[in-house]
Amino acid sequence: MNLGITATQYLEQIKNGSLTVEEFISKTMERINKVETSVHAYISLNNDPISQAKQIDKKLKAKENVGSCLGMPISVKDNICTKGMKTTCASKMLENFVAPYDATVVTKLKSQDVIITGKTNLDEFAMGISTEFSYFGPSRNPWNIDYVPGGSSGGSAVSVSALECIASLGSDTGGSVRNPASFCSIVGLKPTYGLVSRYGLISYANSIEQVGPMARTVEDTAFILNIVSGIDQHDNTTIDKGQVDYTKELDVGVEGKRIGIISEMTGEGVDKQVAAATSKAISKLQTLGAECSEVSLDSVKYSVATYYTIAATEAGSNLARYDNIRYGFDFDVEGYEFNAYISKARKNFGPEVTRRMILGAFVPSAGYVGKYFLKALKVRSKIKSEIEQAFKKFDLLIAPTSPVLPFKIGEKVDDPLSLYLLDINTIVANLSGIPAISVPYEIANGLPIGMQFFANSMQEKTLLQAAYALEKTTSLPGAPI
């Protein structure tokens, strides 16, 4: 059985009876058991997927109504609440937390008869770019297990790339869907801020984070986006998307589309192989009829400092709730004074969360709020204005998803600033709220390179069409694991 089939192929085979849900789920769980010791995509697994599969098969046989996913195996990042399953955020602080409710995106998936394979690994509280900051240990890149899979949705990307599910949900605060998608050679979409509900996504930086779909093809990504997007009464930042179907007209091409090549993301600091792949991708798009020209977004050079100032401030506020009294691990309060107890409990945050908590307390503090936090909010406005101006001239913007190839596990873990700087090509989409997608483009010396398109707010359809056009110019192998 080919576990590498797309969502569309899966649905066809289930519908025509050449495949049962039970067969596919059984093989998927076998695959997970086989490769997990090498790649560690999951933190926890669904303990009864086979009975769920049997139930869907039974309904199909009886010609009862079944949701549009027909038992498709999908993994969910472990910072998205799933009722009755652990939701740990890859943190000791939530090691045994069982969510009492489903996130809206999970409710929507379940309503379409998805089978959740399990909860995927991430950098603790989604803070990181390599999945090395997970309390449960790093995930490994299926293209070479000595290398990071990217992050923070590294487990989700690995689970899709290593054929441990058909698609996954990640979350993207500064590139956390797109970066691991690029590093693992899959597709990852960061939707427009507000297109997808954040209800049940454990908060890190509320004003910039979004849940996003990850899959092996652009079409599958569009299929999942159709299900999870739309207004939600539990999240008043959500936007009404209207009657759009993201899977329709994917193949309209890019002829006549004006595509801006972001100078600040394609020049200095970009790895030679990544730069060469970017040039090739642009040439391909021109061959397909797109009009590509350079565009300068001057504020990109301030985006890393802006992003980390805002994200850390919001994180400092959000993570203040982890006092080990309402949520936490086994650590008796007896004999402790209040502050000493919380301080001792918080020593169990990992290094990246600890750094961001301190930064988050410092940058908005009296005496520094003007220098850091308020300044960052102003620069964010400037970035938004530059993006708005750019979309007056262009339909899409393009840059490599990451300026570098995947790096070795442990290579950068002790130099947080060098890791932060690698976010430079992704965070502009979060700061401005626009959608962006990473699509696999090349494999260089056995490691993947992804290309990234940006579109104006709510222009996911244009974004997916461009990604689909570029995807069709490639013929990439699957991960060798």
Next chain:
Amino acid sequence: MVKREEIVHAANLIKIGLDDHTKYIEQIEKILNYFDILDQASAESESFVTQEMSLDKLRDDKHVPYDEKLILQLKNYKGTFVKAPKMI
């Protein structure tokens, strides 16, 4: 230039003890020094909007009883009380 005592003070405010974490202080100093790039951004004239929410968009202010299972998440739940460390 940020003083180390100020970083320690900020850490104490959010109850993160740094007694044995010199490494963190050095890393945060380096990150904050990098953040100084914001001074070059010429954004003084920019305004920023804070999100405003009209009262009619807030959820109804009605009592929703806690699910018993939610209470069971508490690690220091004893009988009908939450056991917390002493305040004074």
